[in-house]
Amino acid sequence: MTSLVHQDLAGGVATITLDSPPNRNALSVRLLGELADRLGWALAEPEARVIVLTATGTVFCSGADIKEQRASEGRPGAPVTASFPEVLELLWESPKPVICRLNGTARAGGLGLVAACDFAIAPLTASFAFTEVRLGVAPAMISVPVLRRLGARAAAEYFLTGEVFDAARAAEIGLLSKAVPEEELDATVARYARMLMKGGPEALAITKRLVREVPGVSFQEGLRRMTELSAERFTSEEGQEGIAAYMEKRPPKWVPPQV
Structure with a gap:
């Protein structure tokens, strides 16, 4: 079975990559389990000084895997090896600096991952939205890290409206550390990693x-x-x-x- 999350170590940087583009890197039970395992590896690896969280495809993370959730309604599903709160806590409490390298768009639960990292860098072409209220649910779990990044006005605006906003606005309200041209993304992430290793x-x-x-x-x-x-x-x-x-x-x- 192909892994949904990959790991790599080079030059003191442990890179963890979400790789489930068919469902836009949605937070499935399997992806969360593998993500927790890879984070555990990076935290325990002595040579890993900085952790970079990124993804493949054009979407960083679309949030919860709604299709999986609907399919399991009323029926016992596979055991949850790692819950979303546990993954958020691993990112937030990591003693090693964590950089989120957004390869593209993030929605709902994906923004919880973004907010739980110490740094978040995205291309200017990326867009963001807290879409939960438009589904009749609430941004409950992700509010724990997100409300530690956003001011009350910005949180109310985007939590309550579900409006899509761009990367420049995400940086302005504190959700991102930087929004950069796409061709500068890797160089910016590498610059932060080098500074942190000093x-x-x-x-x-x-x-x-x-x-x-x-x-x-x-x-x-x-x-x-x-x-x-x-x-x-x-x-x-x-x-x-x-x-x-x-x-x-x-x-x-x-x-x-x-x-």
Whole structure:
């Protein structure tokens, strides 16, 4: 049976590719299971410093596999090896930076994948929509990562109307990190990956957490906790190596030779 999700490792970058173009990379039970497996591999692989999530075809992800869901109504289906919430959590909680390289359009649940990644880069030709309300359902699970990216006004506008919007608008409201001409997509993703591999692996994981956690604590508590963290990082083995490398005008040991 042909895999619906592929994996590749090159130059410190683990690339995970959705490959189910006949149904526009819809989130079927099988695709979600394979995606969870590939993410587990990338997280456990010591040589993988950055994860890139992408897809084949002209659509990144069309959302839930509605045909599969309808076919299984009222009948026991195949066991779910990985639920959509588990996949979203793997992306969101990954200690390694995750870049979403959108090869094209995304809809509904596909935007949950986009929002759960640290960076999202798409071609200007891509379009997006939260189509759930037009089917009489709600963008429930994906609201957890998406509402951490969008402001309240933008979320209300597109969640409630289901309107299609372009990549430039997606970048403007925070759903994307960048919208670029299609011919610049790969170079932009590669540039982000190179920049990320210059950061210490421990420092990147900790910085990911503080970006999310610090805004939720009081000013005084934030200062107290961050003072402790700062002292800890300056005296850590990774911090000491980074400072020594800076003083000696050389790359730190964690930077791959090709970066």
